[in-house]
Amino acid sequence: MSFKPLFSRALGLAPKRLHFAAHSHHLWPDASFDAHERAWLEANEHADRKWDLIFGEVVPTAQAEVAKELNLPSPDSVVFSPNTHDFLIRLHSGVERRPVRILSTDGEFHSFRRQGERWEEAGQAVIQRIAAKPFGDFADRFIAAAKAGDHDIILISQVFFRTGRTFDRMAELAALARPEGPWVVIDGYHGFMAQPTDLSDVADRVFYLAGGYKYAMSGEGAGFLHAPPGFCPRPVVTGWFAEFGDLSGPPGGVQYRADGGRFWGATSDFTALYRFNGVRRMLAEAELTTADVSAHAHGLMQTFQQAVGDGLAGRLAEAVLLNPFNGDPARARFLAFRHPDAADWKARLMKADIVTDVRDDVVRFGFGLYQDADDVERLIKACAQAL
Incomplete structure (x- = not known):
């Protein structure tokens, strides 16, 4: 067909x-062309009031679609940014210990590879990288290192971007996650909408990063993060969008939302979310x-x-x-x-x-x-x- x-x-x-x-x-x-056009038309029709539409309709619709795709318990755990690199920066900033101790692999995508190397140069991180080859015993070696190490962040790809190999033992990593550390971060960019992904059993313990550029067919600008409740409650790198909603924090201090909105950045172009919503609507109408x-x-x-x-x-x-x-x-x-x-x-x-x-x-x-x-x-x- x-x-x-x-x-x-x-x-x-x-x-x-x-x-x-x-x-x-x-x-x-x-469908993404039509949605892109709609973003322009509505931005100019509503002008200053477009933010009511974006945060009242566009963002909640996109959150609900991500939650549906990943079988998350609540769409409120989902937050968006122009790229997933933004979320790596915010997560790193939320770790109180310096240097941040990170467990990862030698096969991660460049957004983490480059940033991780620079953190090491600046003395802001110590990274243990598990070799992806040979892949036959990779998962065993990685989980053993995760259990043995004193890590603040454990980061691994759901699907490795070079080889297409898949890591399928998320639950074992999730069992190690604690609000005080380690935080488990799954790079799902090559998994999201490429293969059915059900996070319902681990959603309360793992972060999940992905976006619209690849299999979501929505183009660049639609990066997202699922953030489990209680993990990294106060990222140091924070934008003013995180000031809106139900806030908590020390009296007189900077307040944060308790849901995924604690990771919001600042003013962005939300056209990509229009495209993402349009594509999801297309798939639903085609029953795909x-x-x-x-x-x-x-x-x-x-x-x-x-x-x-x-x-x-x-x-x-x-x-x-x-x-x-x-x-x-x-x-x-x-x-x-x-x-x-x-x-x-x-x-x-x-x-x-x-x-x-x-x-x-x-x-x-x-x-x-x-x-x-x-x-x-x-x-x-x-x-x-x-x-």
């Missing part, structure tokens, strides 16, 4: 292009769940994986497939192939108007709702010719 009509605008702008980087920069559906979208992508992924294995996709057969699809719905929505020529392959495919992406020596092919079986057949033939 083809869902291309939902993406007619994006696909129509480059009709010859094959975009197989849905995991990196997902194309936007038509994350499981449905994933099943569609996995079918395409399986076809491509089989073709590579059969030698029909050129030199890709020489590469090591790091995350083969085995029918498990809890997985990344991309295939990651490791080979010394990965960067050259990506460049060759780009010349053929086929978009993939490379991380070090790994070329990744992402699959999504705007592709169909014919696109995969074209991709297989193009790989055979270009590689």
Whole structure:
């Protein structure tokens, strides 16, 4: 089945292009265009009063959609920011001990990697990084380190952005979390709306970071944080939006909301939340769940994986497939192939108007709702010719 009509605008702008980087920069559906236009119209129609609309309708709708997707007990635990890096800064600021002791991995995304290295340079953090390779015993090694260490923050990806490998032992980390530390932070950017994610059993113990740029199909600017009650109640880095609501704090001191709103920043462009709400509304109207979208992508992924294995996709057969699809719905929505020529392959495919992406020596092919079986057949033939 083809869902291309939902993406007619994006696909129509480059009709010859094959975009197989849905995991990196997902194309936007038509519903996001309509929502983007609505944001402009309502901002100018309501002018100074637009904030009543944004915080009375747009934000609560987005909170409810995130809570529904993650099966959270309350939408009030969800707060938004232009990017997830903002929340990393606020979480770090809320730890009273210096340097902050952090447990993480050597496979985290650049927003944490770079910031963590700079914190170390400045003496503001000590970071223990568990090697992601070999992945066979990674989870055991990471949990053992979490149990043994005196950490303030434990941060790990739900799905690793380079390899597509999945960490599926959140509950064991959540059992270690305490309001006084450690705080468990899950980077869910490659998991949110890529695979069904149910946080109901751990929502009272873990932070969860994600956003709209990838599988939520909403573009940049829609980062969010789920914040468990009682954890990091007073981040030092704080914006004036956190002054609104039911506040608590020391007499005469800075007051904070008790819900996720304690992590609010300051004035932002909320157009991304219009897009996010529009996309969620589109999916509901089409009766498509994350499981449905994933099943569609996995079918395409399986076809491509089989073709590579059969030698029909050129030199890709020489590469090591790091995350083969085995029918498990809890997985990344991309295939990651490791080979010394990965960067050259990506460049060759780009010349053929086929978009993939490379991380070090790994070329990744992402699959999504705007592709169909014919696109995969074209991709297989193009790989055979270009590689």
